[in-house]
Amino acid sequence: MMAPQIPSNDPLAAARQHLDFEALAKGAPSSKTILFKAQTIVPMVPHKPWERIGKAGAGLAVALVLLFVPLIPTTTRLAMVKVQFENTFTRDKAQEVAYDMARNLPAQMLASAEFAEAPGQAADQHTGRLTLRLASLRLSPEELAEASHDSLDGVADAQPFITPTTAAQQRTWQSIPQAIATRLRKEDNKVSNFPPANTLANEIIGDSRMFGSALAAHLAKSGQHLVSFAFVDDGANALQPADSFLVPAWPRWMSVGVADYDALPRLQQQEIRTDAASFLGGMLLTSSGIVLADRPGQQLPVLLTVADRNGNADPVATRMVQAEFGSLLAEKPPVGKFETESLVNTALKSVLDGLDYKVDYRQYSVFEPGQAEDTYLATITINGKRRTGLKELSMPDDNGRGKEEF
Amino acid sequence: MRNAQFTQLYEEVHLRGWRLALYLCGRHEDAEDLLAEAVAHAIRKFDKLRETDKFSAWFLKLMRNLHIDHLRKRKRQLDVADFGGDVMVWERLNRYPMISGPQRNLEAREVFRAVDRLPEGLRTPLLLSTIEDMSLAEVGRVMGIRPGAVKVRIHRARKKLAELLGEDFEVPR
Numbered sequence: 019m020m021a022p023q024i025p026s027n028d029p030l031a032a033a034r035q036h037l038d039f040e041a042l043a044k045g046a047p048s049s050k051t052i053l054f055k056a057q058t059i060v061p062m063v064p065h066k067p068w069e070r071i072g073k074a075g076a077g078l079a080v081a082l083v084l085l086f087v088p089l090i091p092t093t094t095r096l097a098m099v100k101v102q103f104e105n106t107f108t109r110d111k112a113q114e115v116a117y118d119m120a121r122n123l124p125a126q127m128l129a130s131a132e133f134a135e136a137p138g139q140a141a142d143q144h145t146g147r148l149t150l151r152l153a154s155l156r157l158s159p160e161e162l163a164e165a166s167h168d169s170l171d172g173v174a175d176a177q178p179f180i181t182p183t184t185a186a187q188q189r190t191w192q193s194i195p196q197a198i199a200t201r202l203r204k205e206d207n208k209v210s211n212f213p214p215a216n217t218l219a220n221e222i223i224g225d226s227r228m229f230g231s232a233l234a235a236h237l238a239k240s241g242q243h244l245v246s247f248a249f250v251d252d253g254a255n256a257l258q259p260a261d262s263f264l265v266p267a268w269p270r271w272m273s274v275g276v277a278d279y280d281a282l283p284r285l286q287q288q289e290i291r292t293d294a295a296s297f298l299g300g301m302l303l304t305s306s307g308i309v310l311a312d313r314p315g316q317q318l319p320v321l322l323t324v325a326d327r328n329g330n331a332d333p334v335a336t337r338m339v340q341a342e343f344g345s346l347l348a349e350k351p352p353v354g355k356f357e358t359e360s361l362v363n364t365a366l367k368s369v370l371d372g373l374d375y376k377v378d379y380r381q382y383s384v385f386e387p388g389q390a391e392d393t394y395l396a397t398i399t400i401n402g403k404r405r406t407g408l409k410e411l412s413m414p415d416d417n418g419r420g421k422e423e424f
Numbered sequence: 425m426r427n428a429q430f431t432q433l434y435e436e437v438h439l440r441g442w443r444l445a446l447y448l449c450g451r452h453e454d455a456e457d458l459l460a461e462a463v464a465h466a467i468r469k470f471d472k473l474r475e476t477d478k479f480s481a482w483f484l485k486l487m488r489n490l491h492i493d494h495l496r497k498r499k500r501q502l503d504v505a506d507f508g509g510d511v512m513v514w515e516r517l518n519r520y521p522m523i524s525g526p527q528r529n530l531e532a533r534e535v536f537r538a539v540d541r542l543p544e545g546l547r548t549p550l551l552l553s554t555i556e557d558m559s560l561a562e563v564g565r566v567m568g569i570r571p572g573a574v575k576v577r578i579h580r581a582r583k584k585l586a587e588l589l590g591e592d593f594e595v596p597r
Contacts, residue, residue, distance in 0.1 A: 029589060030539065030554050030582070032523045033532040037555065042443060047456050049438040053431065055456070056463035 186231035246275030
């Protein structure tokens with residue numbers, strides 16, 4: 019049979035006329051076959067009402083659950099212990115004990131020391147009672163007592179008596195987003211008085227609820243009932259509610275409310291204020307190590323911290339400068355701020371001779387202005403040279419064990 | 425129900441999808457695999473399709489993209505004739521009409537074989553427009569290009585076809 023001839027200027031259009039669409043369709047697999055084959059590759063999603071939420075809906079539901087359902091139990095506790103010794107120490111020996119304990123102190127603990135000379139002593143004796151206070155934000159009072167015992171192991175000849183003094187505990191349930199938000203809020207609220215490395219002090223001073231609980235437990239011992247507590251960063255402009263008072267303490271001022279405070283006698287009010295101030299000051303939140311104080315709440319007139327150029331505290335250099343400063347202090351107690359600064363500079367020149375350093379003084383009043391002594395915080399930053407250039411110093415040693423090198 | 429809706433929409437586009445699969449692959453077995461795979465992808469993505477009246481173009485585009493992905497995986501674009509595609513599609517012409525060109529007579533199959541030699545980017549719009557009788561806008565939706573660009577491609581395809589056939593056909597614009 020002769021094939022027909024089609025004259026065309028569009029060969030494709032001409033060819034299309036003879037394309038057998040029916041034959042193509044006959045050769046096609048049925049739609050059911052294709053659908054079945056497709057479902058062996060991916061099954062059709064069953065569409066029950068509760069399965070139609072979709073991925074976005076499921077994601078939203080999970081987010082809501084995370085937001086509202088309390089998931090993470092968070093327990094924080096502020097524990098403090100008091101360490102006393104059965105025998106008395108000379109001032110130098112007490113200082114050595116305090117330094118040695120500070121050297122053994124775990125990172126999650128803070129310590130302060132008090133030295134109370136016995137009254138009516140001859141001028142050449144100067145013995146007294148040493149009291150150490152240790153604080154921790156993580157450990158229970160029992161764990162803290164045990165850790166304190168380890169830190170004091172072999173430090174003093176005398177047997178230490180360790181007494182848990184204050185423990186405040188908070189148990190909160192937080193969802194994951196809340197926990198993240200809390201952490202971010204704490205970051206914003208960070209007080210810059212401490213080097214970043216001193217995370218424990220930063221945490222204590224950044225958690226007003228926990229600190230308030232601990233202060234409440236502390237004041238309850240003297241029969242006072244704490245009704246409100248807040249750290250105040252702009253103390254001069256803080257509004258004080260009734261039955262509360264402002265404590266211009268270092269490193270953050272506090273607004274402390276005590277039940278019926280306004281009705282108390284003035285002397286008792288003063289006692290409460292001093293008690294609250296010494297409670298914070300007694301923890302010695304600075305990382306400058308331990309310095310001795312003559313009575314509770316009172317520190318040496320200058321708290322020294324030596325830091326490198328990045329702001330990280332240098333405990334060895336700090337201790338050396340403190341020791342030098344302490345010996346200068348014993349020779350000639352300073353009168354007023356300028357003499358104190360002069361004394362610090364003398365100590366620095368002796369220890370940091372030849373090094374490039376700068377001193378930043380800050381003044382804080384531990385007690386109410388005009389009624390107590392001032393405390394200065396001196397931060398010394400070593401800028402350039404390595405601290406291996408520090409002069410070798412000897413620690414005070416009553417037993418003549420020779421010079422101890424740092 | 426969404427499943428029933430998908431099945432109904434697919435039934436409508438099934439034959440056209442089959443033919444496009446054949447044009448793209450050239451062989452029954454390959455076309456069936458491509459079509460089934462395209463349906464599987466369509467099932468997975470159907471929930472994202474808001475305008476169901478555009479299901480046809482959406483499905484054909486999905487299948488074409490799938491085909492291109494396969495070609496890319498093979499690193500080179502295979503000519504349909506390389507694996508004997510011509511025996512399945514174009515041999516099904518019920519007759520073998522001769523088309524008289526300006527210089528010589530051509531067999532219809534010869535024309536389709538030349539079409540197979542066009543690059544896919546020219547071949548598909550040409551076939552969809554000429555054989556499937558789809559509008560420029562519809563072809564554009566399948567190809568993912570504007571109607572004006574479809575027109576340009578079809579023109580180039582015809583010009584190339586004339587070159588392949590060795591005939592001086594007048595290329596319609």
